[in-house]
Amino acid sequence: xxxxxxxxxxxxxxxxxxxxxxSARRATLSLIKRKETLMQPLAKAMADAAEATKTCSxxxxxDTRDPCKLCSDPRRDxxxxxxxxxxxxxxxxxxxxxxxxxxxxxxxxxSALDGIxxxxxxxxxxxxxxxxxxxxxxILATNATVDGQTTAHYIADKLEELGxxxxxxxxxxxxxxxxxxxxxxxxxxxLKARGPV
Amino acid sequence: xxxxxxxxxxxxxxxxxxxxxxSARRATLSLIKRKETLMQPLAKAMADAAEATKTCSxxxxxDTRDPCKLCSDPRRDxxxxxxxxxxxxxxxxxxxxxxxxxxxxxxxxxSALDGIxxxxxxxxxxxxxxxxxxxxxxILATNATVDGQTTAHYIADKLEELGxxxxxxxxxxxxxxxxxxxxxxxxxxxLKARGPV
Numbered sequence: 001x002x003x004x005x006x007x008x009x010x011x012x013x014x015x016x017x018x019x020x021x022x023s024a025r026r027a028t029l030s031l032i033k034r035k036e037t038l039m040q041p042l043a044k045a046m047a048d049a050a051e052a053t054k055t056c057s058x059x060x061x062x063d064t065r066d067p068c069k070l071c072s073d074p075r076r077d078x079x080x081x082x083x084x085x086x087x088x089x090x091x092x093x094x095x096x097x098x099x100x101x102x103x104x105x106x107x108x109x110x111s112a113l114d115g116i117x118x119x120x121x122x123x124x125x126x127x128x129x130x131x132x133x134x135x136x137x138x139i140l141a142t143n144a145t146v147d148g149q150t151t152a153h154y155i156a157d158k159l160e161e162l163g164x165x166x167x168x169x170x171x172x173x174x175x176x177x178x179x180x181x182x183x184x185x186x187x188x189x190x191l192k193a194r195g196p197v
Numbered sequence: 198x199x200x201x202x203x204x205x206x207x208x209x210x211x212x213x214x215x216x217x218x219x220s221a222r223r224a225t226l227s228l229i230k231r232k233e234t235l236m237q238p239l240a241k242a243m244a245d246a247a248e249a250t251k252t253c254s255x256x257x258x259x260d261t262r263d264p265c266k267l268c269s270d271p272r273r274d275x276x277x278x279x280x281x282x283x284x285x286x287x288x289x290x291x292x293x294x295x296x297x298x299x300x301x302x303x304x305x306x307x308s309a310l311d312g313i314x315x316x317x318x319x320x321x322x323x324x325x326x327x328x329x330x331x332x333x334x335x336i337l338a339t340n341a342t343v344d345g346q347t348t349a350h351y352i353a354d355k356l357e358e359l360g361x362x363x364x365x366x367x368x369x370x371x372x373x374x375x376x377x378x379x380x381x382x383x384x385x386x387x388l389k390a391r392g393p394v
Contacts, residue, residue: 003261005246012239017227018220027213029285031243032250032259039247042209046240049202049225050232062229064200088226 006032058129060105060122062087070094070103077101079136083126083155085109085143093141101139104129109147110154123155130162137165144171203229255326257302257319259284267291267300274298276333280323280352282306282340290338298336301326306344307351320352327359334362341368 006028014024031039055061056068063069070076080101084090090103106121118124130138138159142148156166171189173182182190203225211221228236252258253265260266267273277298281287287300303318315321327335335356339345353363368386370379379387 003250003259003266005242005249005261006259009239009242009246012235012242015235016224018224019215023215025288026285027215028246029259029283030214032246035247035250038209038212039243042206043240043243043247045202045206045209046228046236046243049206049229050236050240052202053200053229053232062200062203062226064202069200086226088223091222 059090059103060087060107061090061103075100078134080139081126081129081135081137082139082141084141085148085151089141089143099139101137106142106151109142109145109151111147111150118154121151123158126155127158127162130159130164135164137167140166140168144169256287256300257284257304258287258300272297275331277336278323278326278332278334279336279338281338282345282348286338286340296336298334303339303348306339306342306348308344308347315351318348320355323352324355324359327356327361332361334364337363337365341366 009031010021010024010028013019013027014021016024019027031042052064053062054064054066056063056066056071058067058071061068061070065072077100080099081104082093082099082101083104083106084093085106085108087105090105093099093103104122104126106123106126108116108121110116110118110121126138129135138155140152140155142152152168159166170193171186172193173179173186173190179187206228207218207221207225210216210224211218213221216224228239249261250259251261251263253260253263253268255264255268258265258267262269274297277296278301279290279296279298280301280303281290282303282305284302287302290296290300301319301323303320303323305313305318307313307315307318323335326332335352337349337352339349349365356363367390368383369390370376370383370387376384
């Protein structure tokens with residue numbers, strides 16, 4: 001129907017999360033229509049990023065250098081390590097600007113169903129980092145899912161004898177959320193953890 | 198937060214239709230995770246397509262050659278021209294394999310609100326093509342929207358004195374559609390155009 005060059009581009013774009021064959025076709029057309037302003041810069045940005053991005057050997061973040069910007073920033077507190085499942089979670093926390101410590105990306109969560117064991121994740125590396133003199137607190141910021149919480153409990157067990165403080169994110173009412181739409185678990189957690197106004 | 202290379206890629210991906218800042222971030226992460234299998238081939242496919250795609254000077258289709266594959270195919274009937282608003286519509290019709298004639302892409306529809314006049318579209322070019330001896334029928338396959346139908350009527354008026362047959366797509370019940378959910382206009386059009394079973 002259309003030329004092979006365009007077909008190949010559609011097929012590859014359709015592999016991105018959030019794009020199906022139909023929206024990949026729409027995206028391709030809009031790319032071709034904005035060849036100079038979008039398509040060529042995007043092709044270049046993609047090739048550059050593919051060339052340059054590395055996984056940080058300390059925390060597992062993605063950056064153009066190793067150790068990454070966060071690990072090599074002397075203003076960030078080396079006594080607190082925040083443990084997340086994925087790089088996307090690290091980025092989400094960084095967007096809040098609420099945390100000025102270091103990170104540790106596990107690369108997933110423990111899952112008996114999917115056959116993911118502790119040694120498939122960066123848990124041994126975390127234990128090694130936690131043994132350093134400087135580290136005082138480990139924040140377990142895995143997802144509030146069954147797998148995420150299992151992972152957090154497993155890590156908390158392993159860290160118990162090391163003498164570091166192990167903490168987790170607070171559960172409660174999301175900011176801007178309506179009580180009526182909240183699930184019972186969140187609501188009762190928020191009630192239990194109530195504090196002075 | 199993240200390196201400039203990655204930020205630039207996210208910003209450019211977010212400009213694609215169907216992707217917002219959040220899904221662009223997800224797409225970028227999935228690209229970086231599949232660097233060899235997806236990111237590098239996609240960057241190359243995009244650069245290749247940007248280099249190679251041209252607009253066909255006859256019909257307005259996008260292809261790697263000019264005239265395009267459809268215009269230079271001797272097996273396609275040169276006596277029928279199907280007029281569409283956009284390249285996406287041409288691709289949609291080609292996917293059905295139901296049409297073996299030639300196309301003419303207008304590049305949009307007439308719109309008083311958006312200030313789009315006949316000379317902004319490829320309507321003069323269509324009149325010239327329709328004057329050729331070989332052309333017997335023009336199918337107006339513009340969208341069934343107000344603007345699309347206005348465009349079709351305008352073109353039909355212009356073609357009246359040329360002695361070619363001017364036809365339009367049939368209106369009716371979509372295949373697989375339920376009557377209950379159809380709008381009144383479509384249903385009454387389907388009733389008027391009823392035929393033997």
